[in-house]
């Protein structure tokens with residue numbers, strides 16, 4: 506038997522020909538190769554969520570403000586990856602999946618305000634190991650049903666034990682209001698198996714409009730809040746740390762949290 510190259514790995518060639526039977530060992534190898542393939546996407550999610558956790562903590566430390574409300578991630582199941590390959594008529598092999606199915610790894614970042622979306626986007630795409638492959642702005646160009654979100658397909662390096670892979674990750678960035686709308690719409694869409702009755706569709710479109718108005722109102726309120734002077738980084742290297750040292754080693758030391766350090 507010829508060894509399989511992962512890139513030409515055939516996942517399903519249809520029914521066996523000439524009464525040939527699929528050998529259990531072959532199936533096991535296919536499974537192992539597929540699990541290994543999917544693991545790269547799981548690691549890519551770990552990389553992106555770590556980046557976002559760092560940004561959240563660092564931004565909060567520097568600005569005393571946290572633009573990230575919560576982060577969720579999902580790895581597409583093997584069934585839905587293969588189902589998408591079938592539906593889109595891609596070749597049933599790993600090379601075609603790698604090239605065409607770019608949403609196997611998904612990370613959703615939910616923020617409070619519309620302006621946070623750009624802030625988060627800029628902090629992510631500015632990182633030198635992140636490459637933007639695609640960007641879909643469903644906020645400027647809302648979907649006809651009302652869906653709003655910023656979608657980035659990025660690729661990031663994942664350092665495996667024997668190789669480095671660049672893996673695509675779909676990052677969705679949206680406000681709480683956009684997320685609230687999308688999760689309800691998702692439930693309704695699945696409940697009606699895609700055939701949402703016209704009255705519900707129109708109510709959803711109206712709700713999307715209300716969500717936008719709320720986002721705009723909240724953004725305006727947010728702008729009115731004076732967050733004081735923004736800290737300056739960069740000019741701190743030459744600061745004399747003796748005062749800090751004395752306070753830490755005094756009889757009654759002042760314990761510092763990260764946000765207390767001089768900025």
Ligand code: 0O2
Pocket residue numbers: 608611641648650652656686687688690691
């Ligand atoms: P899930 O369960 O979130 O994973 P593609 O076929 O992926 O190349 P598509 O589907 O047009 O092209 O891509 P798009 O528009 O960027 O959407 C991908 C994801 O965005 C979806 O993933 C949803 O998560 C979300 N999304 C897009 N449109 C809508 C919408 O109208 N309503 C809601 N609630 N979510 C939407 P999945 O794989 O469909 O679902």
